Amino acid sequence: MSAIDLNARPSADFNAKLAETAAVLQQAARDYAATTAGGVSRVTQASSLGAEDVVLSHLINALQLDIGIFVLDTGMLHAETLALLAQLQATSRAPVTVYTPVQESVVQFVAQEGVDAMYKSIALRKSCCHIRKMEPLARALAGKDAWITGLRREQSGARAEVPLLDTTDAARVKINPLANWTWGDVWHFIAIHHVAYNPLHDQFFPSIGCAPCTRAVSAGEDFRAGRWWWEDEAAKECGLHAKQTSLIERTPA
Numbered sequence: 001m002s003a004i005d006l007n008a009r010p011s012a013d014f015n016a017k018l019a020e021t022a023a024v025l026q027q028a029a030r031d032y033a034a035t036t037a038g039g040v041s042r043v044t045q046a047s048s049l050g051a052e053d054v055v056l057s058h059l060i061n062a063l064q065l066d067i068g069i070f071v072l073d074t075g076m077l078h079a080e081t082l083a084l085l086a087q088l089q090a091t092s093r094a095p096v097t098v099y100t101p102v103q104e105s106v107v108q109f110v111a112q113e114g115v116d117a118m119y120k121s122i123a124l125r126k127s128c129c130h131i132r133k134m135e136p137l138a139r140a141l142a143g144k145d146a147w148i149t150g151l152r153r154e155q156s157g158a159r160a161e162v163p164l165l166d167t168t169d170a171a172r173v174k175i176n177p178l179a180n181w182t183w184g185d186v187w188h189f190i191a192i193h194h195v196a197y198n199p200l201h202d203q204f205f206p207s208i209g210c211a212p213c214t215r216a217v218s219a220g221e222d223f224r225a226g227r228w229w230w231e232d233e234a235a236k237e238c239g240l241h242a243k244q245t246s247l248i249e250r251t252p253a
């Protein structure tokens with residue numbers, strides 16, 4: 001049974017949510033349009049190629065918005081995720097930029113701590129996330145005044161208060177156009193618009209990150225139970241969506 005068969009159950013007010021999401025994206029494109037002729041938009045979509053992200057990229061393309069998309073290729077992604085990235089790059093109207101870690105940092109970290117360092121301690125796991133995600137993220141967001149994410153309130157307790165517009169970071173606004181969507185809404189959209197998605201979702205991976213740090217979940221498990229499953233629930237953010245004012249400060253904690 002596919003993820004669509006299992007999950008595509010829209011909310012009664014799905015159409016209103018979709019209209020809200022489209023309006024938020026259109027407003028973002030206007031608010032953060034390039035300030036100079038030939039310049040680049042000051043808003044960008046962060047995509048991990050998960051179900052929410054492919055919905056947002058599809059909308060950005062369908063609405064023909066001047067919003068670029070970026071992906072962090074940590075060097076640890078599943079083959080299925082890399083194949084979806086190649087497909088997005090080949091088909092997206094919006095430009096897709098891939099950011100990779102500084103190779104010298106990766107080589108040094110792996111030589112010192114081992115390729116399985118993330119399992120040894122939370123500190124080492126966060127160091128790995130810093131090198132492979134946070135430093136590239138800082139480059140991806142440099143010069144941007146806003147970024148678009150696929151965060152939803154339903155995803156976890158830590159995300160239960162996610163607003164449509166998060167202005168708590170002085171550096172840039174975080175826009176969460178799917179904050180109100182359910183998992184059923186996401187899959188309904190994917191189904192009716194025939195959006196390409198990561199086939200790992202069909203293997204009970206609701207949340208997909210790096211291969212060593214993602215596993216399938218069982219029926220009844222929390223949405224993000226398959227991410228860093230060996231850690232306490234409270235530690236389960238890689239830093240990308242932590243609530244601190246500085247991008248760099250929020251990293252390894």
Ligand code: SF4
Pocket residue numbers: 074076118125126128129130132133209210211212213238
């Ligand atoms: S999710 Fe895992 S493999 Fe990926 S950067 Fe973080 S610790 Fe490293």
